[in-house]
Amino acid sequence: MSQEGLLRPGIAQLRVLDMEESVRHYVEYIGLELVGTGDDGRVYLRGYDEFHRHSVVLREADEAGIDFFAFKADNQKSVDRFRKNLEAYGLEVRDIPAGEQPGVGARISFTVPTGHDIQIFAEMELSDSPNAPETKNPYIWNVEPKGMRAQRMDHCLLYGPDINEVEKIFTECLDFQTPERVETPDGTLGIWMTVSNKAHDIAFVNHPEPGKLHHLAFFLENWSDVGHAADIMTRYDISRDVGPTRHGITRGQTIYFFDPSGNRNEVFAGGYTYYKDQPPRVWDHNNVGRGIFYYERQLNEAFLSVVT
Amino acid sequence: MADVDAINVFNITVRGSDVVAPCPETERVLIALEQAAPFPKPKPVNVGCRKGGCGACRIRVLSGDYTTIKMSRAHVTEAEEADGYVLACRVFPASDMEIEPAFLTPHERMEMRKAERD
Ligand code: FES
Numbered sequence: 106m107s108q109e110g111l112l113r114p115g116i117a118q119l120r121v122l123d124m125e126e127s128v129r130h131y132v133e134y135i136g137l138e139l140v141g142t143g144d145d146g147r148v149y150l151r152g153y154d155e156f157h158r159h160s161v162v163l164r165e166a167d168e169a170g171i172d173f174f175a176f177k178a179d180n181q182k183s184v185d186r187f188r189k190n191l192e193a194y195g196l197e198v199r200d201i202p203a204g205e206q207p208g209v210g211a212r213i214s215f216t217v218p219t220g221h222d223i224q225i226f227a228e229m230e231l232s233d234s235p236n237a238p239e240t241k242n243p244y245i246w247n248v249e250p251k252g253m254r255a256q257r258m259d260h261c262l263l264y265g266p267d268i269n270e271v272e273k274i275f276t277e278c279l280d281f282q283t284p285e286r287v288e289t290p291d292g293t294l295g296i297w298m299t300v301s302n303k304a305h306d307i308a309f310v311n312h313p314e315p316g317k318l319h320h321l322a323f324f325l326e327n328w329s330d331v332g333h334a335a336d337i338m339t340r341y342d343i344s345r346d347v348g349p350t351r352h353g354i355t356r357g358q359t360i361y362f363f364d365p366s367g368n369r370n371e372v373f374a375g376g377y378t379y380y381k382d383q384p385p386r387v388w389d390h391n392n393v394g395r396g397i398f399y400y401e402r403q404l405n406e407a408f409l410s411v412v413t
Numbered sequence: 414m415a416d417v418d419a420i421n422v423f424n425i426t427v428r429g430s431d432v433v434a435p436c437p438e439t440e441r442v443l444i445a446l447e448q449a450a451p452f453p454k455p456k457p458v459n460v461g462c463r464k465g466g467c468g469a470c471r472i473r474v475l476s477g478d479y480t481t482i483k484m485s486r487a488h489v490t491e492a493e494e495a496d497g498y499v500l501a502c503r504v505f506p507a508s509d510m511e512i513e514p515a516f517l518t519p520h521e522r523m524e525m526r527k528a529e530r531d
């Protein structure tokens with residue numbers, strides 16, 4: 106197997122203002138499965154096509170935003186190797202014991218210069234839900250997915266200062282690549298980074314406030330499901346930010362919209378396949394509008410100013 | 414039995430704009446403002462999540478009574494709330510109101526939070 110080390114985004118933990126309203130949004134409308142509620146009130150969710158126990162965690166708080174974003178590694182040896190790399194780089198690495206979230210092994214956690222808590226873990230139980238993907242003569246699903254039919258949690262876009270330093274940490278310590286970037290006369294505006302064949306697993310945009318979430322994205326099967334997601338948004342009065350449209354960067358077909366706490370969500374389909382031998386794609390400030398919103402060819406005001 | 418169930422409607426005026434939005438006491442001020450200024454009129458205040466989390470619709474109430482539901486503390490601190498700052502999508506009128514937009518750019522928000530800490 107040639108993908109070693111980090112495999113994929115594993116867990117995103119979001120802060121929400123009202124748990125009941127948020128669960129309705131993520132379960133009924135986006136279509137995630139409610140896995141369970143922990144003793145501390147955190148709610149665990151899973152996309153219908155995800156094999157493991159959960160991928161999205163909601164925590165009730167009085168401020169929206171993201172607590173942490175975690176990547177899953179192939180084994181504990183890789184986690185130990187990443188810890189060494191990060192410490193050698195000069196970052197403080199914290200330990201989170203196994204079981205801090207149900208079904209999840211030990212995690213390491215570190216804060217990057219953009220102010221975000223990034224975590225790595227190797228172990229998570231497989232889902233024991235009757236709706237989990239089958240492995241023997243599988244149907245495409247056991248029970249037809251509901252709402253927007255989100256297959257999986259796909260990536261996030263985070264906002265904060267000093268993204269060049271973050272890129273160095275991700276590429277030098279964690280073996281990420283940067284298939285796509287935006288360079289302006291004022292410096293790097295954004296980086297889209299991957300640890301896999303996807304065009305991006307995580308992205309960062311330069312922003313003065315640390316620790317901000319621009320959006321958490323869910324993967325849909327195709328463009329027609331993106332249209333179906335838009336139908337759901339209108340029916341259930343979900344506030345839409347932009348789309349359906351396409352990103353020039355990553356080429357994904359997309360809608361940006363908001364959860365009931367003001368966290369931006371995205372539904373995302375397509376996107377190109379990335380291989381490590383591809384040269385990086387670079388956008389300049391005159392074309393960034395088309396890079397972000399390919400059909401509108403300009404940014405909307407909220408893209409650079411509304412984050413949680 | 415007159416009017417036990419009648420819903421009061423109040424006028425929301427926006428300082429610096431000619432928008433006057435009739436807003437039932439059961440409706441959130443932001444929604445009334447949006448309806449009073451349909452496209453292509455410029456929106457009197459920014460609109461984002463319409464759910465009290467993103468801060469796009471931050472306003473200051475200059476006069477009038479109102480009630481609020483949960484708003485993200487990242488955008489309206491307790492001290493600011495006492496000063497009349499609210500998120501328009503979380504506010505119900507209890508009288509006529511005059512408001513002004515008070516959207517903070519990320520830079521302004523950061524400077525303000527920093528000043529509060531020092
Ligand atoms: S529109 Fe997001 S807080 Fe009101």
Ligand SMILES: [Fe+2]
Binds near residue numbers: 320
């Ligand atoms: Fe995205």
